[in-house]
Amino acid sequence: xxxxxxxxxxxxxxxxxxxxxxxxxxxxxxxxxxxxxxxxxxxxxxxxxxxxxxxxxxxxxxxxxxxxxxxxxxxxxxxxxxxxxxxxxxxxxxxxxxxxxxxxxxxxxxxxxxxxxxxxxxxxxxxxxxxxxxxxxxxxxxxxxxxxxxxxxxxxxxxxxxxxxxxxxxxxxxxxxxxxxxxxxxxxxxxxxxxxxxxxxxxxxxxxxxxxxxxxxxxxxxxxxxxxxxxxxxxxxxxxxxx
Numbered sequence: 001x002x003x004x005x006x007x008x009x010x011x012x013x014x015x016x017x018x019x020x021x022x023x024x025x026x027x028x029x030x031x032x033x034x035x036x037x038x039x040x041x042x043x044x045x046x047x048x049x050x051x052x053x054x055x056x057x058x059x060x061x062x063x064x065x066x067x068x069x070x071x072x073x074x075x076x077x078x079x080x081x082x083x084x085x086x087x088x089x090x091x092x093x094x095x096x097x098x099x100x101x102x103x104x105x106x107x108x109x110x111x112x113x114x115x116x117x118x119x120x121x122x123x124x125x126x127x128x129x130x131x132x133x134x135x136x137x138x139x140x141x142x143x144x145x146x147x148x149x150x151x152x153x154x155x156x157x158x159x160x161x162x163x164x165x166x167x168x169x170x171x172x173x174x175x176x177x178x179x180x181x182x183x184x185x186x187x188x189x190x191x192x193x194x195x196x197x198x199x200x201x202x203x204x205x206x207x208x209x210x211x212x213x214x215x216x217x218x219x220x221x222x223x224x225x226x227x228x229x230x231x232x233x234x235x236x237x238x239x240x241x242x243x
Contacts, residue, residue, distance in 0.1 A: 004032060005041045005049075005140045007147065012044045014068040017055060023133075025062040028054070040064055043145045047073055074144050076103035078240035079188045080232065081166060083159050085110045085195040086117040087224050095193075095225045096131050100138040100148050102232045103240060107135070109153040114197035124153055156203060159192075160210040166190040168212040169235075171227055172204065175214035179234045182215070186239045193228045 006024045020028060028034050040052045048069035056063040082099055086092055086109045096107060109131070119127055132150045139147055160168075166188040169179075192207065199207070208214070217230055236242040 003039050003041055004028065004034075005043065005143070007136045007140055008042050008044050010044065011046065012042060012048070012050050012066060012069060014050075015066060017063060017065045020062045020064060025060070028062050029057050029059075034062075042066065043139075045145070045147045047071060047075070047145045049145060072145055075105075075146055076236060076240040077187065078103065078236060079166075080104045080235060080240075081106040081108070081164075081188075081190045082228065082232070083108050083110050083156075083190060083192045084228060085112045085115050085156065085193065085224070086119070086153065087196060088116055091223075091225045092117075093131070093134055095228050096134050096150070097138045098229050099232055100135050100144070101142040102229065102242075103144075103236055104148055104232060106149045106151060107131075108151040108159055110156045110159055110192075111153060112156040112195050112203060113200045114195045116196060119153070128152060156192075156199075157206055157210075160207050160212065164188070164190070168192070168207075168210070169215050169231075170194075170199075170204070170207045170212040171217060171231055172214035173216065173221060175216040177213060177215045178217070179215055179231070179238050182213075182238065184239070189235055189239070191228075191231055191235065193224060193231070196224050 009021055034054060035057055036054050038054050042050045042052050049072045050069045051067040052064040054062060055065050080103060082104045084095055084107060128150055135148050135150055167186050168190045170192045222230060
């Protein structure tokens with residue numbers, strides 16, 4: 001059996017014995033039905049991994065003893081911030097999961113004119129928590145040892161107006177530039193992915209006013225979740241660590 005990778009939300013210390021978090025203990029004890037003496041690998045977001053051995057399993061707790069932490073950097077040289085207009089149903093969860101597997105560092109959920117999802121208050125807060133758990137699970141699966149941030153949701157224009165020195169890109173079906181024509185080198189990118197109905201003309205003009213470059217992926221019209229993953233992959237091939 002593949003050795004499970006588990007995220008621990010507090011800093012890990014060499015050779016310590018710790019109790020796993022409630023979610024992790026439930027997964028190890030009840031789902032995987034692991035027992036004392038079996039091996040795990042833990043990480044805490046510090047870009048280290050800790051080999052560990054289960055020392056005790058009961059109904060409420062799983063205790064493990066850690067070995068010494070070892071640095072293990074699997075982060076892309078491209079720092080990629082995805083601004084994703086919130087999509088319906090499981091599409092947003094799918095986009096978050098796969099974009100993190102592809103190396104995205106930060107994801108900001110966005111509201112736009114044609115966003116078909118209505119969330120606010122407590123419902124929105126619960127969604128953000130759920131999406132962060134999906135991000136953690138994606139890191140456990142793909143081997144990343146830093147946890148990408150799922151930011152609080154915000155209005156499209158407010159996100160576009162933020163300045164951090166990144167190359168700002170917006171997918172547009174009639175753009176004159178492709179990712180392959182962007183000049184090298186690039187280390188920081190803000191990638192905007194619009195809603196299922198696309199951005200309005202006013203929103204496209206607004207992005208231009210905030211310094212976004214329109215880019216074209218190809219001749220076919222892609223769904224929003226396909227667009228995000230295709231663009232991230234192309235950017236990682238061009239500027240990151242794929243290929």
